Amino acid sequence: AQPSAPDPIPAPLRGLEFGQLNFLHTTDTHGWLAGHLQEPSYAADWGDYVSFATRIREKVEARGQDLLVIDTGDRVEGNGLYDSSEPKGVYISEILRHQPIDLLTSGNHELYKQNTSEAEFFTTIPNFRGNYIASNIDIFHPGTKELVPLAPRYKKFTTKLQGIRITAFGFLFDFTGNNNRTVVQPVEETIKEDWFQEAIRDKDVDLFLVIGHVPVKSQEYQAIFRAIRSLRWGVPIQFFGGHLHIRDYARYDAKAVGLASGRFMETIGFLSIDGLSTSTPVFKRRYIDNNLFSLRHHSGLDEDGFPTEQGRNVSRLIAESRSALHLDEVHGCAPRDLWMSRVKYPSNDSIYTWLESQVLVDSLKDESRGDTPALAILNTGAIRFDIFQGPFTQDTTFIVSPFTSGFRYVKDVPYDQAQLIVGILNKQPQILRTPRYSPFTPLAPPEQLAYSNDIVADLTVGASKPQQAPLSGQEPELIPGYTTKDDAGTDGDDTVHSPISFYRVPNCIQALVAANASAVPETVDLVYIDFIERHVALAAKFAGLDVNFAQESEVYMPSMTLTDLLLDWVKTHWKCE
Ligand SMILES: Nc1ccn([C@@H]2O[C@H](COP(=O)(O)O)[C@@H](O)[C@H]2O)c(=O)n1
Numbered sequence: 251a252q253p254s255a256p257d258p259i260p261a262p263l264r265g266l267e268f269g270q271l272n273f274l275h276t277t278d279t280h281g282w283l284a285g286h287l288q289e290p291s292y293a294a295d296w297g298d299y300v301s302f303a304t305r306i307r308e309k310v311e312a313r314g315q316d317l318l319v320i321d322t323g324d325r326v327e328g329n330g331l332y333d334s335s336e337p338k339g340v341y342i343s344e345i346l347r348h349q350p351i352d353l354l355t356s357g358n359h360e361l362y363k364q365n366t367s368e369a370e371f372f373t374t375i376p377n378f379r380g381n382y383i384a385s386n387i388d389i390f391h392p393g394t395k396e397l398v399p400l401a402p403r404y405k406k407f408t409t410k411l412q413g414i415r416i417t418a419f420g421f422l423f424d425f426t427g428n429n430n431r432t433v434v435q436p437v438e439e440t441i442k443e444d445w446f447q448e449a450i451r452d453k454d455v456d457l458f459l460v461i462g463h464v465p466v467k468s469q470e471y472q473a474i475f476r477a478i479r480s481l482r483w484g485v486p487i488q489f490f491g492g493h494l495h496i497r498d499y500a501r502y503d504a505k506a507v508g509l510a511s512g513r514f515m516e517t518i519g520f521l522s523i524d525g526l527s528t529s530t531p532v533f534k535r536r537y538i539d540n541n542l543f544s545l546r547h548h549s550g551l552d553e554d555g556f557p558t559e560q561g562r563n564v565s566r567l568i569a570e571s572r573s574a575l576h577l578d579e580v581h582g583c584a585p586r587d588l589w590m591s592r593v594k595y596p597s598n599d600s601i602y603t604w605l606e607s608q609v610l611v612d613s614l615k616d617e618s619r620g621d622t623p624a625l626a627i628l629n630t631g632a633i634r635f636d637i638f639q640g641p642f643t644q645d646t647t648f649i650v651s652p653f654t655s656g657f658r659y660v661k662d663v664p665y666d667q668a669q670l671i672v673g674i675l676n677k678q679p680q681i682l683r684t685p686r687y688s689p690f691t692p693l694a695p696p697e698q699l700a701y702s703n704d705i706v707a708d709l710t711v712g713a714s715k716p717q718q719a720p721l722s723g724q725e726p727e728l729i730p731g732y733t734t735k736d737d738a739g740t741d742g743d744d745t746v747h748s749p750i751s752f753y754r755v756p757n758c759i760q761a762l763v764a765a766n767a768s769a770v771p772e773t774v775d776l777v778y779i780d781f782i783e784r785h786v787a788l789a790a791k792f793a794g795l796d797v798n799f800a801q802e803s804e805v806y807m808p809s810m811t812l813t814d815l816l817l818d819w820v821k822t823h824w825k826c827e
């Protein structure tokens with residue numbers, strides 16, 4: 251049976267302040283279109299979002315105002331609904347298209363693999379007829395082999411009710427890990443192109459709208475802001491961003507702001523602009539917790555009035571898709587919660603400590619290498635979500651570890667030098683993982699940024715697994731969750747939460763896998779996830795190793811991915827009572 255999403259939770263809410271032009275924004279949904287089945291705060295699904303967007307549109311249009319719905323990429327990779335189908339993504343693209351999205355663009359995850367970028371080209375882009383923009387991405391057309399824009403570079407349009415004239419761009423940050431059938435032009439170069447320079451010289455524009463898979467506090471957005479502002483000092487500029495998986499709001503000047511709306515369908519971003527043509531436009535932002543209590547409240551409708559027929563159909567489609575994919579099939583039962591950053595690393599409840607000390611030690615072994623000890627290095631970014639105590643399902647498998655990266659190794663490397671590599675990788679700034687905060691937020695001197703076990707106390711951070719809303723005595727107890735601090739202050743979240751502590755996580759972890767755990771080996775097989783090969787190769791050089799990775803590395807445990815390794819371990823070790 252399909253488990254139903256947890257009941258909505260009553261909590262103190264801040265309302266939406268509508269304006270002349272209103273936006274709803276999602277980013278980095280990573281396939282979580284079924285919502286969070288184990289977390290009441292984020293349990294609404296894409297069907298509920300379809301109903302919500304309709305209800306908000308009805309509300310603002312009744313006041314003569316306009317609504318635009320935006321998505322800024324990374325719609326793929328990270329959830330069983332996307333990753334467990336063959337081919338990947340077939341259910342997701344069918345579900346996504348039922349939300350009328352006015353403007354959307356690509357994230358880096360749409361470009362890691364050739365299949366994924368071609369699915370964008372042949373399915374998602376046609377599904378959103380004319381609304382998908384790709385200002386700095388090209389693709390080699392799979393038929394003609396010619397290099398062509400992935401989608402139109404920009405779009406000029408007017409809004410439905412007020413005829414607001416908008417020129418919209420859609421950018422990806424300066425990403426270099428894309429597959430070789432695509433080309434990502436650095437933003438700083440794209441903005442010198444004639445088409446961009448002409449577009450920003452157009453005088454008949456009331457608003458420049460820049461959507462992108464780009465952090466709102468980034469050099470890329472600063473460059474776009476400067477390019478537009480240097481020519482068009484009086485025109486408002488609205489940015490929507492993503493990629494860092496955080497809630498964030500940036501104020502570039504009195505007429506230019508940017509909003510980032512979190513990750514994994516936890517957040518629906520809301521933004522309104524009033525007084526567009528005045529010298530002092532007013533911007534209001536809200537980060538909505540994606541649950542039915544919030545969505546109904548902001549729509550001003552109850553359980554019966556809120557859902558639309560279309561929304562209900564999409565929720566049904568999601569349930570049917572999950573069923574077809576057997577996402578609720580239980581592979582084992584986790585005996586306790588394991589956290590990515592809610593506890594210190596290393597510690598008993600750290601998912602990374604569990605990986606190092608149990609999963610890798612028990613399961614990493616290439617039969618062809620006999621008893622040769624291995625030193626295994628993983629990037630912490632390969633793990634995407636916490637594990638909650640209880641059933642570990644087919645869905646959990648991909649939620650925790652969606653990527654198809656396998657292992658590679660270099661034989662017989664001196665252990666003394668190999669064991670230095672992880673330390674070198676962890677001295678780098680955030681590579682190989684998504685930082686939970688903006689790199690522009692001053693946190694600590696740079697030398698301390700690499701990795702320390704300090705609590706990250708007052709950051710804009712995400713929440714995991716909020717408790718049920720306990721009401722004791724007169725005072726409602728707050729539910730732990732997002733307590734966002736951004737350029738407009740601390741009142742952005744719709745739900746008033748108590749804060750959650752987060753701890754820094756290193757870029758990489760390592761485990762020594764050896765038959766005789768107490769002996770220090772002379773040489774080891776240096777094993778690593780193939781995704782991080784170029785970083786490991788560079789760090790190995792710094793460690794004094796003379797290894798040509800392109801020539802000397804080989805596949806370790808052929809056709810075994812980290813996902814397979816984890817799942818096998820869970821099936822063997824986490825039996826349900
Ligand atoms: N095969 C892969 C692909 C990605 N990663 C990790 O994901 C990070 C990027 O994800 P965003 O959602 O933040 O764009 C990347 O930095 C890696 O940490 C991976 O491990 N393996």
Ligand SMILES: [Zn+2]
Nearest residue numbers: 278324493495
């Ligand atoms: Zn992402």
Ligand SMILES: [Zn+2]
Nearest residue numbers: 324357358493
């Ligand atoms: Zn991203």
